[in-house]
Each structure stands twice: as structure tokens, then as C-alpha cells.
Amino acid sequence: FLDRNELLLHLKTYNIYYEGQNLQLRHREEEGELIVEGLLNISWGLRRPIRLQMQDDNQRIRPPPSSSSWHSGCNLGAHGSVLKPSTLPDIQVTD
Known part of the structure; x- marks a missing residue:
């Protein structure tokens, strides 16, 4: 787990990298809880969709009926090979 300050530092670095973009x-x-909002582009070379869970542990979001053709979050090459995700540059952030 990350402490709050470390998470905010990573968030600041992420925002500097995507400055001027919608990301x-x-x-x-x-109420004492940190809330992070925005679009997050995830491309870890996943072969299956990520299943999101609502705040209520009993209510889950269901994938579309044809989940075998649903590749949200996948980064597939021309022949179904997984492409290497791009990496963030090493950025020093100071206050």
C-alpha cells in the first residue's frame, strides 16, 4: 500500500506526463477519504477484460454478452501478440 503523500506524488508525476491531454x-x-477521478488508460497486455467492482461488494459490473470479443484494455499486435506497453519517463517532481 502507498501512503497518501506518496500516492499524490505519483499522481502529480502522472499529470505532468499527460499535461495538456484529457488523461x-x-x-x-x-469526509476524510481521498477520491481520484478521471480517465485512466490501462494497457498491460491483458488477454481478458478487467472486471470492475462497485463500492457495494455484492453488486458487480457485468461484461458485455460477447466477452470473448471484448478487448478493452488489451494492447494486441497484428497477429494477436501482446505489444510492450510504453513506459513513463523518469520525472523528478519537487514542491
């Missing part, structure tokens, strides 16, 4: 993440605090 920046916002954060706020509500």
Missing part, C-alpha cells in the same frame, strides 16, 4: 487525473478529499 490527467483529479483528486479531492471528501
Whole structure:
């Protein structure tokens, strides 16, 4: 687990990398809890979709009926091979 300051430092680095694009993440605090909002582009070379879970542990989001053709989050090459994800540059962030 990351402590709050370390998470905010990583968030700041992420936002510097994506400056001027729609991929920046916002954060706020509500009732003592840190909330991070925004679009997050994930491409880890996954072969199956990520299953998201709602705040209520009993309610799950279901994938579309044809989940075998659903490749959200996948980064596949021309022949179904997984492409190497791009890496973030090493950025020093200071306050």
C-alpha cells in the first residue's frame, strides 16, 4: 500500500506526463477519504477484460454478452501478440 503523500506524488508525476491531454487525473478529499477521478488508460497486455467492482461488494459490473470479443484494455499486435506497453519517463517532481 502507498501512503497518501506518496500516492499524490505519483499522481502529480502522472499529470505532468499527460499535461495538456484529457488523461490527467483529479483528486479531492471528501469526509476524510481521498477520491481520484478521471480517465485512466490501462494497457498491460491483458488477454481478458478487467472486471470492475462497485463500492457495494455484492453488486458487480457485468461484461458485455460477447466477452470473448471484448478487448478493452488489451494492447494486441497484428497477429494477436501482446505489444510492450510504453513506459513513463523518469520525472523528478519537487514542491
